[in-house]
Amino acid sequence: MTQPAPTSAAPASPQSLRALLADISSDQRAFKNVPWNKVMMWVFLLGDVFVFGSFLVGYMNVRMSTQVAWPHTTEVFALTVAGKQIPLLLVAIMTFVLTSSCGTMSLAVGYGNQKDRRRTLMWLVITALLGASFVGMQAFEWTELIHERVRPWGNPMGAAQFGASFFMITGFHGTHVTIGVIFLTIVSIKVARGDLENMRPGFMTGRKGGYEIVEILSLYWHFVDLVWVFIFAVFYLW
Amino acid sequence: MAQEHGQHPAIGTYVKVWGMLFVLAACSYAVAYFGVPGLLRWVLLVVLMLMQAGLIVALLMNLVWERLALVFAILLPPTLLVVLIAIGALDGLSTHLDRNAFFDAPVAPAAEHR
DSSP, X not given: OOOOOOSSSSOOOTTSHHHHHHHHTSSSOSSTTSOHHHHHHHHHHHHHHHHHHHHHHHHHHHHHHOSXXXXXXXXXXXXXXXXXXXTTHHHHHHHHHXXXXXXXXXXXXXXXXXXXXXHXXXXXXXXXXXXXXXHHHHHHHHHHHHHTTXXXXXXXXXXXXXXXXXXXHHHHHHHHHHHHHHHHHHHHHHHHHTTTTTTXXXXXXXXXXXXXHHHHHHHHHHHHHHHXXXXXXXXXXX | OOSOSSOOOOHHHHHXXXXXXXXXXXXXXXXXXXXXXXHHHHHXXXXXXXHHHHHIIIIITOGGGSOXXXXXXXXXXXXXXXXXXXXXXXXXXHHHHHHHHHSOSOOOSSTTOO
16 A cells, blocks of 8 residues: 655654554555454454443343342352451452463463563463463352352342352353463464474464464453453452 | 564563552452442442553553554444443433332342242
8 A cells, every 4th residue: 555655754653643544544454564363363352342341231230220239249259268257268369360370471472472482382381270270260169159059040148130140250251261271272282383483284273373373362361361350340349 | 474563562561560460459359358438449449440451451462562553443442331331320220210119128138039
């Protein structure tokens, strides 16, 4: 595409307004030089924003409209350690683990940018393990609540809508984490096999890619943590 | 595919953001742990939540280093959620008022919903 010749000879920075206008008015393709799979990941995540946005707005709606008091989440999700009740302890640990996995994922991206195969692999595997332990703790939490007779249609602690909101929102989030762990495993195997150095069509898919797929995977993983930030604040802490 | 699409941040930047996320998450937890009441709880939770979200999206998801066209394409659509939140809140409030006007006092939670 021909740039509308700027008065100065310098090419427009991709972060300037001029580049924005050039991109959206260009033929064939906007977002020049952005890997296409990265754009597609963002489009997918944008859809997911609305999925989780709808869940959280639905939860707000039922919580506002019910006449029955909402269960006290600080008590429902408390753990007893050495005879002392600590509110939201398990959820705090889960948050700690997921935030940690965000950092390790970023380290994998950083070393991936340097094409450091060994370190990228190590941090990807650690991220996958942290993700798996998050899902494990969530399974434990669900088991506890089911034993306390929390059901999607009612519970002994308060408003009946509590169970529906809890299982729906954390269930969808946990599913996302699980899928993330599966993809982390697939990409780890690709890195371990050295597929990314020479863009070899790799493990599980015929798609070939370089180290940018680690960054694209990190977008998904960070999004999962982003959703957790919102769930943690509005569902558990509110 | 062009190799250079925006510069990459140093690993040290990621580590700093990571540390800040821990601090902010700990602050959120402290708000609930110490049972900060009323409006202050509201404000603190929302501000801390948005700060964490901003850090993740801007720095960990590399949005500050992307082309402006991509940034706009990603950040503009979710602002529509404000409309959805407003509709959800108005509807929740009106349902609540209707229930108070036409239903009996709330039934005791428990037993019968098993």
